[in-house]
Amino acid sequence: MTVKRSVSLPDDVAEWLDQQPNVSAAITAAVRAQMAAAHLQEVLRRAGIEVTEAGRARWRERLATPIPADALAEGRRMLGRAG
Structure with a gap:
């Protein structure tokens, strides 16, 4: 079942x-x-x-940091071995 709704949205969202x-x-x-x-x-x-909110901000900061290339390569290697 679906229901129709009418909403007001900010211009950028619309x-x-x-x-x-x-x-x-x-x-x-x-x-x-x-x-x-x-x-x-x-x-x-x-x-x-x-x-x-402080904890969320710390995680956002951590996630914004790129994964080092060597760690990414090791993760891919491990995944390839698991398959």
Whole structure:
């Protein structure tokens, strides 16, 4: 079953959606990603792990750092051996 909704969006979001071949699919994917993140946060909270904005910022910084070429090559080598 599907339900039709009417929403108000910022101009930049509306412009991006206007460029998508399937607006409903784009919105559904974005909302489902948000739902998954909220679910993960709830699971972590129930396990006694409180995720803070400072912790998120540290992970964003870590993820923004490129993986060293030698570590990436070693990971690929290990994956090739596992297959």
